[in-house]
Amino acid sequence: MRKRYLAFRVVSAQSVNKRDVTDAVWNAILKLFGEYGASQTNLALIEYDQEKSWGIIRCSRRTVEMVRASIASVTEINETTVVIHVLGVSGTLKALRRKVSL
Amino acid sequence: MKRFVDLHLQPSIKDLTQVKNMVSLASELGYHMIGITLPPNVTRDTVKQLQSICNNVKLNLIRRVDFFPKTPRELLYNLSRFRRKFEVISVVCTSKAVARQAAKDRRVDFLSFPSTNPRQRFFDHAEGELASKAFSSLEIDMAPLISSKSFQKIRLLSSLRKEVKIARKFDVPVTISSGATNTHLIRGPYDYAAIAALFDMTTPLALHALSETPLTIVQRNREKLSPNFVAPGIRVVRRKNCCPNA
Numbered sequence: 001m002r003k004r005y006l007a008f009r010v011v012s013a014q015s016v017n018k019r020d021v022t023d024a025v026w027n028a029i030l031k032l033f034g035e036y037g038a039s040q041t042n043l044a045l046i047e048y049d050q051e052k053s054w055g056i057i058r059c060s061r062r063t064v065e066m067v068r069a070s071i072a073s074v075t076e077i078n079e080t081t082v083v084i085h086v087l088g089v090s091g092t093l094k095a096l097r098r099k100v101s102l
Numbered sequence: 103m104k105r106f107v108d109l110h111l112q113p114s115i116k117d118l119t120q121v122k123n124m125v126s127l128a129s130e131l132g133y134h135m136i137g138i139t140l141p142p143n144v145t146r147d148t149v150k151q152l153q154s155i156c157n158n159v160k161l162n163l164i165r166r167v168d169f170f171p172k173t174p175r176e177l178l179y180n181l182s183r184f185r186r187k188f189e190v191i192s193v194v195c196t197s198k199a200v201a202r203q204a205a206k207d208r209r210v211d212f213l214s215f216p217s218t219n220p221r222q223r224f225f226d227h228a229e230g231e232l233a234s235k236a237f238s239s240l241e242i243d244m245a246p247l248i249s250s251k252s253f254q255k256i257r258l259l260s261s262l263r264k265e266v267k268i269a270r271k272f273d274v275p276v277t278i279s280s281g282a283t284n285t286h287l288i289r290g291p292y293d294y295a296a297i298a299a300l301f302d303m304t305t306p307l308a309l310h311a312l313s314e315t316p317l318t319i320v321q322r323n324r325e326k327l328s329p330n331f332v333a334p335g336i337r338v339v340r341r342k343n344c345c346p347n348a
Contacts, residue, residue: 011285032300069297071293075248081286083285083289086292
């Protein structure tokens with residue numbers, strides 16, 4: 001199965017940990033596409049730097065737009081206003097890192 | 103490469119820090135041109151200030167005004183008074199009579215339907231047909247969709263799906279804008295395209311609604327506002343006494 005990697009940046013007044021980011025993205029996918037949609041995404045948080053507030057998510061190629069829409073619809077984590085901006089999408093981690101210069 | 107446009111940023115004009123933050127974020131996210139909603143009585147100095155903020159981040163500023171008329175008469179009055187002052191005019195349709203008048207009038211660029219209540223969204227078949235003849239565009243703001251929750255979001259998505267279908271049927275151009283009042287509601291153009299898939303807009307169509315459609319409207323209006331414009335397809339090439347040596 002083909003995969004896509006999405007680099008993202010979290011913008012928030014407070015620091016957000018890896019677990020909270022994963023939960024927020026999963027909840028957003030569940031809300032928008034339900035359990036059936038979420039099961040198709042094969043979502044995994046590959047990397048997250050809490051200090052620099054960026055990370056990489058992996059998903060299946062077919063659901064990349066679904067994941068992107070879900071990430072964009074995240075508005076709060078732990079009752080704090082949060083925005084997650086997708087910095088870039090690529091088929092390999094190497095290309096993604098080059099693309100968004102992480 | 104696509105030139106993305108966000109024609110609907112709504113910062114508080116008095117708070118220049120907020121304007122700066124929103125403008126620089128828009129530039130960072132890949133927008134080429136932004137429209138800031140201004141009050142109808144905006145001064146030239148304010149516009150110059152905003153222009154310089156946008157120039158600092160290499161963004162093109164569009165002067166935009168939103169009208170909230172209660173009656174068709176009020177709309178006509180506002181249009182005749184302010185059309186030549188702003189590059190883009192949007193009418194927020196809060197009643198059916200206003201929506202019909204706005205769709206008929208060629209001076210209106212965008213038809214906007216703010217309510218999440220489906221009964222107060224007046225973009226139906228008749229509205230679509232009128233808008234198609236008058237070259238008005240249906241504007242979809244993403245901020246209400248991002249900030250709304252549960253049942254409200256479901257109803258909004260359902261209404262947007264119907265409106266996009268009608269717009270496609272009657273060839274009414276659709277424009278996607280942020281409608282953001284702060285930095286937390288701004289997203290990148292590809293994120294908006296992904297969200298637009300939720301109301302059945304394909305990615306190429308959504309990207310078109312974020313770039314070519316608003317660009318065409320702005321270019322058309324800038325041409326009309328230029329002093330050399332006479333009528334569509336006719337413009338002044340040279341004036342008497344403009345070239346003394348010729």
